[in-house]
Amino acid sequence: MTSRRQFIKGASVLTSAVTLPSLLELTRPEEESVDFSIARTDDELFALVRKQLLIPENRIYLNTGSLGPSPISVIDTVYKAMRQLEMNPVGENWGDLGKAMEAVRDTVASFINAKKEEILLTRNTTEGLSIISSCLELKKGDEILTTTQEHGGALTGMAFAEKTKGVIIKKIELPSPTDDIGDIIGRIQANITRKTKLIILSHVNTATGLVMPFAEVAKVTKPKGIVLVADGAQSAGLIKVDVKNMGVDAYATSGHKWLMGPKETGFLYLNKEFAPKIINVFSHSGFAAYSASSGTRNVATIIGLGAAIDLHQQIGVEKIYQRCLEIRNYCRTELEKIGGLKITSPTPDHLSCGILCFTLEKAVNREVFNKLREQGIIIKLLPGGNDLRISCHMFVSKGDVDRFIEAFRRLI
Numbered sequence: 182m183t184s185r186r187q188f189i190k191g192a193s194v195l196t197s198a199v200t201l202p203s204l205l206e207l208t209r210p211e212e213e214s215v216d217f218s219i220a221r222t223d224d225e226l227f228a229l230v231r232k233q234l235l236i237p238e239n240r241i242y243l244n245t246g247s248l249g250p251s252p253i254s255v256i257d258t259v260y261k262a263m264r265q266l267e268m269n270p271v272g273e274n275w276g277d278l279g280k281a282m283e284a285v286r287d288t289v290a291s292f293i294n295a296k297k298e299e300i301l302l303t304r305n306t307t308e309g310l311s312i313i314s315s316c317l318e319l320k321k322g323d324e325i326l327t328t329t330q331e332h333g334g335a336l337t338g339m340a341f342a343e344k345t346k347g348v349i350i351k352k353i354e355l356p357s358p359t360d361d362i363g364d365i366i367g368r369i370q371a372n373i374t375r376k377t378k379l380i381i382l383s384h385v386n387t388a389t390g391l392v393m394p395f396a397e398v399a400k401v402t403k404p405k406g407i408v409l410v411a412d413g414a415q416s417a418g419l420i421k422v423d424v425k426n427m428g429v430d431a432y433a434t435s436g437h438k439w440l441m442g443p444k445e446t447g448f449l450y451l452n453k454e455f456a457p458k459i460i461n462v463f464s465h466s467g468f469a470a471y472s473a474s475s476g477t478r479n480v481a482t483i484i485g486l487g488a489a490i491d492l493h494q495q496i497g498v499e500k501i502y503q504r505c506l507e508i509r510n511y512c513r514t515e516l517e518k519i520g521g522l523k524i525t526s527p528t529p530d531h532l533s534c535g536i537l538c539f540t541l542e543k544a545v546n547r548e549v550f551n552k553l554r555e556q557g558i559i560i561k562l563l564p565g566g567n568d569l570r571i572s573c574h575m576f577v578s579k580g581d582v583d584r585f586i587e588a589f590r591r592l593i
């Protein structure tokens with residue numbers, strides 16, 4: 182494994198060094214180049230991660246669930262790869278950079294406990310899930326089972342299958358908060374029929390932060406031969422993802438949220454036994470990052486995705502998860518002291534992660550959201566009801582939460 186120092190030196194995937202002076206090096210203050218190995222405690226380590234972000238110091242960023250900030254080391258990796266590419270476009274795209282891009286499939290595979298042959302690099306979660314819903318052979322009257330709390334990125338592919346194939350989409354209502362695994366499984370079991378062919382569920386729910394117990398769900402779907410798919414947009418980079426342990430046939434995620442990677446990056450895992458069922462023009466020529474059917478890719482951002490995953494691996498996925506949960510629980514306790522709201526996120530830690538959602542009882546969410554934004558505090562306005570969402574990634578400190586809480590208290 183690369184040391185933190187080596188990582189920060191950046192672009193270890195680039196085989197031939199760029200010697201031209203980097204514009205970033207010329208314009209960036211020296212102190213922004215951070216060496217993680219100097220951190221003695223977790224607090225120091227996560228403070229160093231915060232220092233790696235271009236988000237101004239006085240801005241509190243609590244919306245990684247929508248889009249994560251990339252650390253300077255990731256931005257530099259992309260930037261250096263872009264410069265290297267432009268020095269010899271064809272030579273690099275099908276040479277050193279092309280190889281480095283292809284190696285990202287190995288990085289992804291080891292990150293989620295899959296095999297390289299099972300990884301397809303996509304543009305985002307929506308693309309991965311749409312590939313499944315549009316390409317899986319489904320007949321008129323077949324049922325797709327999901328919940329009422331799924332994101333549009335998953336729903337769009339299902340709606341496409343409904344329109345083009347006449348499948349029926351059934352949505353299970355989950356309580357907010359959902360605190361009981363038995364209850365989740367019971368609701369799923371109660372809605373499965375002989376016609377259920379596909380189940381799509383969020384690994385981490387966008388509207389509540391619920392961590393779906395996939396291993397338990399798979400115990401129900403496997404014996405029935407139902408395809409099980411995880412929408413992982415909110416999970417990669419936030420909680421441990423082990424696709425074998427989850428028992429899923431497919432898992433799709435984005436690099437630009439909790440992985441803090443370049444925008445418009447993502448990947449789709451297709452279990453090797455399941456993969457032949459997805460007849461898909463994008464991977465018609467194989468799963469390689471570049472193939473005849475994929476066409477030309479953005480090598481720089483894909484390599485940047487690899488750097489973002491490396492960063493998570495170096496810090497430690499479990500450490501990140503625990504940190505995010507700790508900050509979320511702190512935020513939750515402080516919010517409960519204020520009152521005037523109902524927490525919709527799960528209560529027990531084993532169903533929770535760094536996402537905290539709540540419904541305002543009297544105040545109007547849009548007004549609170551706007552006023553917080555005016556004060557440099559960025560949260561998520563959840564659509565549809567009167568809810569707000571707080572994303573506590575590893576770079577969010579208790580001090581940030583205190584500032585949010587103080588501003589929130591004054592507003593409601």
Ligand SMILES: Cc1ncc(COP(=O)(O)O)c(C=O)c1O
Pocket residue numbers: 246247305306307308331332333334335383385386387412414415435
């Ligand atoms: C659960 C879930 N699925 C899918 C998406 C769509 O992600 P993307 O826009 O990266 O495709 C999101 C985005 O917030 C999400 O939260």
